[in-house]
Amino acid sequence: MLTVTDLSVRYGQIEAVRGLGLSVAKGSVTVLLGSNGAGKSSTLNAIAGLAAPRGRIEFEGSRIDGQAPEDIVRKGIALCPEGRRVFPSLSVAENLHLGGAVHATGDELAARIEAELARFPILRERYHQKAGLLSGGEQQMLAIARALMSAPRLLLLDEPSLGLAPKVVDQVFDLILTLRDQGITILLVEQNAERALEIADRGYVLQSGDLVLSGTGEELAQSDLIRQAYLAG
Amino acid sequence: MDIVLQQVLNAISLGGIYALLALGLAVVFSIVGLINFAHGELMTVAGYALFLGVLFAVPLPLALALAVAAAAGAAVLTERLAFRPMRRADATALLLTSFAVSAILRVLFQNGISARPKPVPLPPALSGTVDLGPVHLGAVPLASILVTLVSLILLTLFLKRTTMGRAMRAAAEDFQVLRLMGIRANRVVAVAFALSGALAGVSALLWVAQRGSVDPLMGFIPVLKAFVAAVIGGLGSLPGAVAGGFVLGITEVLFQAFLPEAALPFRDAFVLSVVIAILIWRPDGLIPAKSARRS
Numbered sequence A: 001m002l003t004v005t006d007l008s009v010r011y012g013q014i015e016a017v018r019g020l021g022l023s024v025a026k027g028s029v030t031v032l033l034g035s036n037g038a039g040k041s042s043t044l045n046a047i048a049g050l051a052a053p054r055g056r057i058e059f060e061g062s063r064i065d066g067q068a069p070e071d072i073v074r075k076g077i078a079l080c081p082e083g084r085r086v087f088p089s090l091s092v093a094e095n096l097h098l099g100g101a102v103h104a105t106g107d108e109l110a111a112r113i114e115a116e117l118a119r120f121p122i123l124r125e126r127y128h129q130k131a132g133l134l135s136g137g138e139q140q141m142l143a144i145a146r147a148l149m150s151a152p153r154l155l156l157l158d159e160p161s162l163g164l165a166p167k168v169v170d171q172v173f174d175l176i177l178t179l180r181d182q183g184i185t186i187l188l189v190e191q192n193a194e195r196a197l198e199i200a201d202r203g204y205v206l207q208s209g210d211l212v213l214s215g216t217g218e219e220l221a222q223s224d225l226i227r228q229a230y231l232a233g
Numbered sequence B: 001m002d003i004v005l006q007q008v009l010n011a012i013s014l015g016g017i018y019a020l021l022a023l024g025l026a027v028v029f030s031i032v033g034l035i036n037f038a039h040g041e042l043m044t045v046a047g048y049a050l051f052l053g054v055l056f057a058v059p060l061p062l063a064l065a066l067a068v069a070a071a072a073g074a075a076v077l078t079e080r081l082a083f084r085p086m087r088r089a090d091a092t093a094l095l096l097t098s099f100a101v102s103a104i105l106r107v108l109f110q111n112g113i114s115a116r117p118k119p120v121p122l123p124p125a126l127s128g129t130v131d132l133g134p135v136h137l138g139a140v141p142l143a144s145i146l147v148t149l150v151s152l153i154l155l156t157l158f159l160k161r162t163t164m165g166r167a168m169r170a171a172a173e174d175f176q177v178l179r180l181m182g183i184r185a186n187r188v189v190a191v192a193f194a195l196s197g198a199l200a201g202v203s204a205l206l207w208v209a210q211r212g213s214v215d216p217l218m219g220f221i222p223v224l225k226a227f228v229a230a231v232i233g234g235l236g237s238l239p240g241a242v243a244g245g246f247v248l249g250i251t252e253v254l255f256q257a258f259l260p261e262a263a264l265p266f267r268d269a270f271v272l273s274v275v276i277a278i279l280i281w282r283p284d285g286l287i288p289a290k291s292a293r294r295s
């Protein structure tokens, strides 16, 4: 579904990603692991059009690299960015509305909002509150719901469990599996390697911009590198 | 009684003009990070459009609408021609660009129209007073307050109820994420400029109604004041711009009315002392903006 070939991302002198290749199969959960600054967010941002990439990015058979984020989301790729980045002074309702505004109108838009409220009942309770007043977990739910408003076929999730209470982390991982079962392909960036690999069909490990390891979730969970770096033992 | 009430009205009406101008500056600043010093020239564009409309005997409501539209159109045009090519530049380069736009427009007015003021005769209904029983109040300040109020209500409805309005509030907080939602950055910026121009246009009508003439420099002083107002309110904050505008306008009129004769020449020094006191008390302004991430 998504094929990335020889992808590089630079910010001035800094080369955040070097010659990365990866592919995401339709209907799978693919994870991208790596420590802080490894280039994970840069990779997702390049796919979504926020960072200028060099190399090839193909989605469903056509090239999308170099296109604007406004166009890439119309092709069916949504990015839920690192740090949630909800619009804090807008209400939950307004955040959701903006998430879907260019993808649906009228009854269809209302139906999509209703579907997200059914998926995240807490958002219905907080519907008229400002997003900035929500707890971290609630903001994460809102950020994911907002990304889903464009009805993406590929969802890019950047560290959705970061800074959340263990219970909420469980919820997030359950949600990812549910979304996959509903036919949404997932590319997930995570610090929590153990949990991520449990649900991953395939994984890639980045280290300072270079791809150092890839394989199925199980293979990676067994690998020395991952065990030493992330799984403590 | 009449005099006190009239001064209060004057204060509110001047505050309203500053508020609309400061809002125009804030709308653009909150989204593009640009302090548009060509904002005053947008006022002037509206002023001359009104002058031409009256000259060619266009019916007044149409002439007013055309004047506001001219300022909005000019704002969009300056964005397209001058600011969009500089989108990736830093704040200083943007600021210098706006100085250049301002200077070019001023020269165009001076050489293309006239360096001297052109009279814009008021309709008779606005030149008199409105009599409320024993109280007689100037029609212009009353109309001005009414127009400000309606503009603020319309702007609020636009920002709260429409997709584009919401997008503009969101853009002020996180433009990148807004683009991830599929909302076109260029369109949001263009609408921000159009809105800013329309606000300058409405302020220009109110300004001209008080003065009765237009000249190439007419926008300079009010926009300087509006900039001060926007800073008092919290640069980039829309509620702040309104608050700052009213505080500044009211302060000016109060000093004007109640300072002793000998101190009147120093009115602006008194006003600026109040401004400085406010900024010492609240360095980020009365109602600070939340964040100003740039595109």
Ligand SMILES: Nc1ncnc2c1ncn2[C@@H]1O[C@H](COP(=O)(O)OP(=O)(O)O)[C@@H](O)[C@H]1O
Residues within 6 Å of the ligand: A011, A014, A015, A016, A034, A035, A036, A037, A038, A039, A040, A041, A042, A043
């Ligand atoms: N907008 C940016 N400008 C400059 N450098 C950046 C930017 N974003 C990321 N970087 C740098 O690129 C490298 C990779 O960052 P990032 O992709 O965010 O890593 P990760 O998500 O894996 O933590 C880091 O060294 C970071 O400092």
Ligand SMILES: [Mg+2]
Residues within 6 Å of the ligand: A040, A041, A042, A082, A158
């Ligand atoms: Mg990251």
